[in-house]
Amino acid sequence: MSTRGFGRVIRLGAINFWRNRWLSLASVLVVGITLFIIGVFFIQGVVIQNTTQAIQDKLDISVYFNDDVDEQVITDIQRSIANRPDVKSVEYITKEKAFEIFQSRPSSEKIKSLITPEDNPLPRSLVIRPSSPQDLEQLAKLFEADRYEALVRRVSYQDNKNVIESLVEASTTVKKNGWILTAVAIILSFILIYNTTRIIIVSRADEIEIMRLVGSTESFVRWPFLIEASLYGVFGALGASGALYVFLQYDLASATPLLSIANFLAPDMLSFYVDHLIIIIAVMIAAGVLIATTMSSFAVRRFVKL
Numbered sequence: 001m002s003t004r005g006f007g008r009v010i011r012l013g014a015i016n017f018w019r020n021r022w023l024s025l026a027s028v029l030v031v032g033i034t035l036f037i038i039g040v041f042f043i044q045g046v047v048i049q050n051t052t053q054a055i056q057d058k059l060d061i062s063v064y065f066n067d068d069v070d071e072q073v074i075t076d077i078q079r080s081i082a083n084r085p086d087v088k089s090v091e092y093i094t095k096e097k098a099f100e101i102f103q104s105r106p107s108s109e110k111i112k113s114l115i116t117p118e119d120n121p122l123p124r125s126l127v128i129r130p131s132s133p134q135d136l137e138q139l140a141k142l143f144e145a146d147r148y149e150a151l152v153r154r155v156s157y158q159d160n161k162n163v164i165e166s167l168v169e170a171s172t173t174v175k176k177n178g179w180i181l182t183a184v185a186i187i188l189s190f191i192l193i194y195n196t197t198r199i200i201i202v203s204r205a206d207e208i209e210i211m212r213l214v215g216s217t218e219s220f221v222r223w224p225f226l227i228e229a230s231l232y233g234v235f236g237a238l239g240a241s242g243a244l245y246v247f248l249q250y251d252l253a254s255a256t257p258l259l260s261i262a263n264f265l266a267p268d269m270l271s272f273y274v275d276h277l278i279i280i281i282a283v284m285i286a287a288g289v290l291i292a293t294t295m296s297s298f299a300v301r302r303f304v305k306l
Contacts, residue, residue, distance in 0.1 A: 010227055034188075140155050200225070232296075241280065
């Protein structure tokens with residue numbers, strides 16, 4: 001197709017978009033809703049992943065040993081734990097190091113004066129950082145076994161358990177809801193755009209017949225419908241981008257249980273959206289055009305016969 005012919009195809013597609021503006025508006029809305037849902041769950045997923053990773057780097061368990069445990073025994077345990085595939089690192093905290101940490105924490109001088117280098121009741125410990133938050137429970141149970149019962153004073157896993165469980169649950173919920181709503185929205189988009197294109201084709205049957213009689217090529221007849229569908233995607237993406245900003249700006253997730261997530265993540269989601277605004281809009285436009293033209297092409301291939 002020549003440049004001039006392609007220009008005419010684009011013009012015809014734009015004219016058809018305006019001529020069938022109410023059907024076009026319905027298609028734009030459905031594509032926009034689909035992209036909005038995809039955008040919400042994509043951003044949620046990225047923010048949760050980043051937040052989980054940041055917290056994961058700080059999550060650990062501390063295993064506190066009794067004072068009568070020999071230093072070499074603790075060193076051997078450290079070496080054994082460090083070789084496990086589910087352990088990222090193991091740090092040995094001596095009494096001297098524990099004293100320095102205690103003194104560096106914000107507290108009153110009166111409390112700090114209760115512990116001195118000469119009179120230091122703080123226990124030695126191993127700070128274990130797992131490869132994954134899910135590994136913390138398994139590592140904690142390892143030190144609750146009989147072989148360590150006489151050596152270990154306390155394991156700090158319970159302090160982090162609620163945080164870990166909340167993150168895992170939030171991540172699972174977001175993924176499940178995202179897949180379900182995205183699938184429903186895409187199915188609805190397919191039904192509407194397919195039928196919209198079919199109605200337009202049927203209503204223009206005489207025009208298509210005339211084009212066929214005067215020798216128009218197959219691409220010249222079919223492409224305006226795809227151009228029209230691509231406009232659904234472009235305007236749907238722009239609408240979804242604006243709606244997504246409003247949704248994040250005013251934290252409307254808290255009023256939408258199925259889309260909601262922990263409130264403390266809302267500012268991070270908005271920051272991510274603003275920081276990647278151009279990329280997100282470009283990706284949404286590309287996705288919208290792809291979704292709309294793919295769905296429209298099924299109807300075009302079926303109902304436009306030359």
